[in-house]
Amino acid sequence: MKNIMITGAAGFIGANFAELMVKKYEGKYNFIIFDKLTYAGNIENLNNIKDKVTFVQGDICDFDKVMETYKKYEIDSVVHFAAESHVDNSIKNPFIFTETNVIGTHTLLEAAKQFWGEGSQNRFVHVSTDEVYGTLGEEGYFTETSPIQPNSPYSASKASSDLIALAYAETFKMNVCVTNCSIFLSIWEVSGNMTSTTLFPSMESLFSSPDTCKSSSSKNACDTNNTSLEVGFFS
Numbered sequence: 001m002k003n004i005m006i007t008g009a010a011g012f013i014g015a016n017f018a019e020l021m022v023k024k025y026e027g028k029y030n031f032i033i034f035d036k037l038t039y040a041g042n043i044e045n046l047n048n049i050k051d052k053v054t055f056v057q058g059d060i061c062d063f064d065k066v067m068e069t070y071k072k073y074e075i076d077s078v079v080h081f082a083a084e085s086h087v088d089n090s091i092k093n094p095f096i097f098t099e100t101n102v103i104g105t106h107t108l109l110e111a112a113k114q115f116w117g118e119g120s121q122n123r124f125v126h127v128s129t130d131e132v133y134g135t136l137g138e139e140g141y142f143t144e145t146s147p148i149q150p151n152s153p154y155s156a157s158k159a160s161s162d163l164i165a166l167a168y169a170e171t172f173k174m175n176v177c178v179t180n181c182s183i184f185l186s187i188w189e190v191s192g193n194m195t196s197t198t199l200f201p202s203m204e205s206l207f208s209s210p211d212t213c214k215s216s217s218s219k220n221a222c223d224t225n226n227t228s229l230e231v232g233f234f235s
């Protein structure tokens, strides 16, 4: 059985994703949740699945802890949500954003490269944001070819981590997927009663795309034409 590590799954999106994955794939995959439990993480977000996942408290910047976790649980795939994610905080205290989002992502990738080996087909999904493309006007969409124009320390740190992830894909032939999803909170606020099941269908197809890719998804700001790449990861 495959062992999938989900980072940041005590946070908003990761917890919803983990719950959906456990409901759909219990018995098919083991899920290992790796989270530091910062102010943004709450272990109670995992209450519905706590008996069905393994929880590891750890910092994605801690190479030894990451490697220990990869080895102990024989991790085959990583879905990486863990981040400092609040733009306002990045203006007050930008350095932690560089540390967590850039160094943390690099640490996960480097440990994966060492554990899996160069050229491994094990999937590493790096969850990023459409904010790396900057700000839209009243109309229009971002696509994968939109210029990278981050305009906050948060989005700059995510853009940096995207580039490192893509560099690992190219240089070390790792099976890395970067998703540049739109903001989810606004969708949640608009719909009020949106569930994780309705939140993630397009994300799931992204996670299952077979090749190294740089994909954008979702509702408000991204062209969704390239979100339907098929099969592999969760088939």
Ligand SMILES: NC(=O)c1ccc[n+]([C@@H]2O[C@H](COP(=O)([O-])OP(=O)(O)OC[C@H]3O[C@@H](n4cnc5c(N)ncnc54)[C@H](O)[C@@H]3O)[C@@H](O)[C@H]2O)c1
Residues within 6 Å of the ligand: 007, 008, 009, 010, 011, 012, 013, 014, 034, 035, 036, 037, 038, 039, 040, 041, 042, 058, 059, 060, 061, 080, 081, 082, 083, 084, 085, 086, 100, 104, 127, 128, 129, 130, 158, 181, 182, 183, 184, 185, 186
């Ligand atoms: N919220 C959105 O609307 C949105 C939109 C697009 C992309 N994203 C991206 O999705 C991901 C998840 O966003 P979110 O809103 O759920 O974030 P969140 O702030 O709610 O949760 C982040 C999680 O990461 C954990 N974490 C933080 N630093 C860590 C570290 N050093 N080591 C291990 N765990 C750590 C926290 O404890 C928390 O559980 C982020 O990468 C974010 O950039 C979010």
